[in-house]
Amino acid sequence: MSSSSNQAFYDISLVDGYNLPMGIIFKPGNNSKLMDIPPNLTNLICIGTATYLQPSGDAPDTAFGSNSTYPIPLEQSISTQAVLKWCPWPLQLNPPQKPGDGVYPYPDDNIARPPFNPCLSACAKWNQDQYCCSGSYASPTKCKPSYYSLQAKKVCPDSYSFAFDDQTSTFVIPEGGGFEVVFCPSGRSSNILATFGNQIREVARTGVVTPEIENLAQNKTCIAQKSDAMLNEPQASLIALIVVLVWACFW
Structure with a gap:
């Protein structure tokens, strides 16, 4: 909540797995400079449970500060079915039981999953260096996201998905405020x-919200365009395809 650089650092981490939806709300208190920070720059949400996911276009709970002036950028592409099945089959904490004869294709996604089923990360499940970014993989250049990490990032873009996910997961703001943690919010995950x-x-660096930043935080068209651009990023799709193929070969 404070540091030598006069900044606060916070995040939601799925590095060890996922068990329930969560959100973090920044509380500026009576600090006038912190009160100037638009809430759609600070209040993140992670919803990886299908029963808590709202349809595309719906705003999160107004408790997160999302309103007509400062709409929180949301992940809008993932479906309820996709959220229900995002956890890789072998990483489910309580995988569905096999049919009576014990024979079925692996994995068989025709078997209904529980509406609420925690997911272990690849690191937590297998404790191997390539998944945990440890040993010879203990550097950003050598440790890359696993299939679990890519799936988690689709569901919760603002959350840590593996150990070196700093740039797309760490929120940094001027120190001096507080935070409220919200368990099991409904809505959609943020994409801030x-x-x-x-x-x-x-x-975070200057402690000042410039007029340009203020205007951008209110620009609904810009928010929608940036979200669309991310959804159509070809490199991310290519990486996901490669990792899926490697995962399939491994299993």
């Missing part, structure tokens, strides 16, 4: 850092 990452870092 992909939209306002540069602006958040500027506010």
Whole structure:
């Protein structure tokens, strides 16, 4: 909540797994400079449970500060079915039971999953260096996201998905405020850092919300365009395809 650089650092981490939806609300208190920071730059949400996911276009709970003036950028593409099945089959904490004869294709996604089923990360499940970014993989250049990490990032873009996920997962703001943690919110996951990452870092560095940042935080068209651009990013799709193929070969 404070540091030698006069900044506060916070995040939601799925590095060890996922068990329930969560959100973090920044509380500026009576600090006038912190009160100037738009809430759609600071209040993140992670909803990876299908029963808590709201349809595309719906705003999160107004408790997160999302309103007509400062709409929180949201992940809008993932469906309820996709959220229900995002956890890789072998990483489910309580995988569905096999049919009576014990024979079925692996994995068989025709078997209904529980509506609420925690998911272990690849690191937590297998404790191997390539998944835990440890040993010979203990550097950002050598440790890459696993299939679990890519799936988690689709569901919760603002959350840590593996150990070196700093740039797309760490929120940095001027110190002096507080935080409220919300368990099991409903709505959709936030996609703030992909939209306002540069602006958040500027506010953290200078402690000032410029008129340009203020205007951008209210620009609904810009928010929608940045979200669309991220959804159509070809490199991310290519990486996901490669990792899926490697995962399939491994299993």
